[in-house]
Amino acid sequence: MPRLRAHLLALLGLHEEDADGFAAQAWHDERHIGGGYPVFSPDQPTRHGPSLRADHGRVHFADADRSTWPGTTEGAVRDGNRVASEILTRLR
Ligand SMILES: Cc1cc2nc3c(=O)[nH]c(=O)nc-3n(C[C@H](O)[C@H](O)[C@H](O)COP(=O)(O)OP(=O)(O)OC[C@H]3O[C@@H](n4cnc5c(N)ncnc54)[C@H](O)[C@@H]3O)c2cc1C
Structure with missing residues (x-):
């Protein structure tokens, strides 16, 4: 997830050294979870x-x-x- 990391650092105005312990998770890859938040259509x-x-x-x-x-x-x-x-x- 290097692109996500770089994007978040820029978005939050942080530097590499501020991001120790950064972790990102693709929930859809998790066997027992299989997805993320539901998204409803507007109506x-x-x-x-x-x-x-x-x-x-x-x-x-x-x-x-x-x-x-x-x-x-x-x-x-x-x-x-x-x-x-x-x-x-x-x-x-
Ligand atoms: C990847 C992920 C990360 C999240 N992280 C956070 C977080 O950090 N903080 C936070 O506050 N929230 C988080 N959430 C959201 C939170 O988990 C949900 O909003 C919350 O669990 C919803 O609870 P619920 O009781 O409405 O539904 P659910 O927890 O989805 O419970 C519904 C239950 O009904 C069961 N069920 C479905 N159909 C049937 C059926 N026909 N018969 C019998 N049982 C059935 C399902 O198996 C399930 O156990 C996250 C969600 C996901 C997916």
Whole structure:
């Protein structure tokens, strides 16, 4: 990844000596990961988001990409909490 390294150093205004321990990973080459972040087309979140955030009877969906922190584990945890609260409210 020498080109990526050089590009990042230039972008961040750093020098070679600032980049000790630099590591880059091609996630799609990892056997147990096989890819990176999802990329949605512009209309997908607006078209499908509302129905994926809504409950469907006893079926609820929770995931990072419908959260207020999309694409992060923080978002996944927050959305799990959101859905758990909805279910608890419904059960009371
Ligand atoms: C390479 C990579 C690096 C990342 N690095 C970071 C990072 O540094 N920091 C960060 O905050 N976030 C990072 N993320 C993002 C973070 O991992 C995700 O946002 C988060 O894991 C999403 O959680 P989730 O519960 O929404 O979905 P997932 O973690 O994708 O969980 C969905 C689960 O559903 C299962 N599943 C799918 N279909 C079915 C089915 N039909 N039946 C049963 N089970 C099913 C899947 O096997 C999976 O276990 C990274 C993501 C990738 C891919």
